Amino acid sequence: MTEHLVPAFLSLLDPVVLLTITTGTVVGIIVGAMPGLTATMAVALLIPVTFGMPPLHGLSLMGGVYCGGMYGGAISAILLSTPGTPAAAATSFDGYPMARQGKGGTALAIAAWASFWGGIISTFALLLMAPTLAHFSLRFGPPEYFVLAIMGLSSIVTLTKGSMVKGLIAGFLGLVVATVGMDPLSGYMRFTFGQVDLYDGVPFMPALIGLFSISQILDLTAETRIAEGLDGTSLSSIKRSKLPKGLGGTIVQGGIIGTIVGMLPGAGATISAFISYNFAKQGSKDPETFGKGNPKGVAASESANNGCVGGSIIPLLTLGIPGNSVAAALMGGLMIQGLIPGPELFTRYGTLTYGFILSLFLANLVFLVLGLYLAPYFARVTSTPNALLIPGIVILSVIGSYAINNNMFDVWLMLGFGIAGYFLEKGGFSTGALVLGLILGPIAELGFGQSLILSQGSPLIFFDRPLCIALWIITLLLMIPAFTSGRRKKQA
Amino acid sequence: MNPVTNRLFSAAGLGLAATLFLGAKDFPDRAASAARYIFFLAGVLALLSVIMFFRSEAQSEPQNRWIRSPRHFLVTVAAMAGYGAAIPYLGFFLASALFMPVLALLLDYRRPLFIAIGTGVILLFVYLVFVYFLGVPVPMGIWEG
């Protein structure tokens, strides 16, 4: 490895490579910030384009898109409560309240730093431990996926602010919505009403945009600006304020969670962000401030979703198993250059592979610098009059929902979820919990079904594997604070 | 939250659970495990709804108003519906160019220059990013070549 690192590093000093990294990262940020445009789309588009380029140019371009895209999602999630990528959904829980309090610039800066360190941690893991970690990731089988999904679902308890019953109802509502579409085991169509558009289930991104973004702007119709209670003079305070201290632990924890979950195909960045958020909240001394603008919430979610970038590339390069859809598109980009995932990538093509890995460090640096520099300018959006912002967000939500599958059905679905989400939220049901049920329902269900086929129907399979037991213990530990703190409050 | 609305939500939850139960009863044999999962979800949902029904009075949740500004809320919903309906005919760009100024005016914004600039900037941005660079098709309606 060391013999490849020096030439790999030198190959990065080529100004063209530096330019492709920067271009890729900027494109990624834009694509990531726009709901409906995904880094996967951008990478897919680049594959034929990069064919004519020297391999490192093409790969660093696509790596930049991936890193930038993961960070870009945070911008719209924080400022407009419109997650540009599903992975940024958890970022909006605390980021958007911060923006409402006039701290949008600070939230964006935290997101940039957290994304940066999350990315750096996972890229180090990729650089130093890829083969070991990849083989570890293979030990996650169907039972482990099931328990992991339960671990994620347990954060419904965490996400609820008011009544626990209502939180659970919202979570189960999400699970119910997730059952629409083809049953993964038998292929039977459930609750699709013969509608082809529902065969694959309720499309996730339109539902998410509706629940988070449209429901939010419907509430904003009663106000003039997102940043509430700010007059002309204090607007300048949006610009810069000191970064809060004590986020280091949260960020490192998020980066590690992101790396591990990112390696698992089918789990992904969204889940890692929720799990990391749950860890941060349950580990903190003041869990009740989460969801109301706690900077740790932003840091936890963003460090985890950017941690997934390096994580998902680990099994891609070593085993040819991409951890998510962007990594899958990236695999197309590798293969078009004749680079077949496997051990040879680290030996015969070592200089190129390590060059690609090192370019990810630079991409992280690029979005950090851009993110920090531009944060105050972006934050001005929150002082735009709502009368302009509302139609603007609707337009972007509509085109974003449409663009995912080129389907007007998704647009109506998005608007429907928006209105339903508004009334649920007003009634005290957390849309965050609903979204969690919607994401994790299919994973839990499939993992459960697959496991029972493997065990010939015995549920013991969920309890006699070491990794499963470890995951159960973590899940239980995460639940304890939610119940004890509730009891303490009642006694007081 | 007053008990009445909570009870309405409970009733809706029970209704949904019943619908799910009836729907899953008709699943064929090969989807038996899928049906069992739905029964489970319906059961839990019904149970939670019942709990909410009886606990609603005991809970003292902060009062909130369903809709703080009814007129603005309704015009926004109506404008969104009209916008969605217009897109397949007028195409995305024309529909958006009408929707943004109309809704901004309905929300009592009275600065035509800013409305024009805002509309122009958003549409130009969508055109550049979606159509020009990424080649993602947008609905064209009657402009479809």
Place this chain on the structure above:
Amino acid sequence: MRKSLILLLALCTLLGAVSAMAADYPTKPVTIIVASNAGGGTDTMARLFAKFAEKYFPQPFVINNIDGAGGQRGFDALARAKKDGYTIGTIYTPHFTAHISAKRANYTIDDFAILYNLVTDPGVLVVPASSPFNTIEDIIAAEKADPGSLTGSTSGPGSDDAFALAQFNEATGCTVKSVPATGSSNAKATVMGGHVSMGFMNLSQIESNYKAGEIRILAMMTTKRHPSVPDIPTFAELGYKVVSDSSRGFAAPAGFPEDAYAMIVDVFEKVLADPEFLAAAKDQLEMNFMGPEEYRQYLVDLLEVTDKAYEKDPW
């Protein structure tokens, strides 16, 4: 206010309207409806084709991804597309015919003017390197020792892997149970992690892992040995009837103008002979070209197979 509105209207009209003046075909870009997400195997194939086709066609080809319902939304859209010579699309098997068999499709094979098949990805039976199974006989012995204990990963009901598993069970008398996975990555991880006894997969998914020695291919589901892995016997050689593959190609809606069809066919001929295209495609696509007639016959034959499979074991 009114002025700025009019100005905007004019701007949008300019952006929106594509001038379609009368001239010889082609006067505007040809759309390729890709019935899968951006970034998947079918998408890569279409984008590669589009890139190289521009050398041989006066207008660009633009990709329109219409994903969903196992390709059905895209196939439906292609069948219903305007027959003006400006829309072609991708089809892939067995999904293309499986939807017809399941009576969910709003199209038949006759709704398409079939073009070229580019990729045929043969089915393979694989086990992880750590598996005790070295031959099909080992699997049958294990079945006899403990009936019903064997599991095989597939990509779900109605997929070529599921058909292959059914054929395997019928040919060998085993009762391997299908463990459906979501997506190629998930299936691969389940097999390589040793969570299932064996995997029913496609060659392109695991070729690199086979060469790296991480998995073993026990048999190919082809009629002849495959040039990429000439050492691996076919099921037929071993005395079992298991034939399965998944293919990807192009079609146009039926009623496509004849001159346009001839021109597009010509473009395919040229692209498929372009050495640069072949170089770009060879590492990621299991190339297997079929011309319009051969491809159409392949689809008709496949429909019979999927019809029978559906009767026996619906999805």
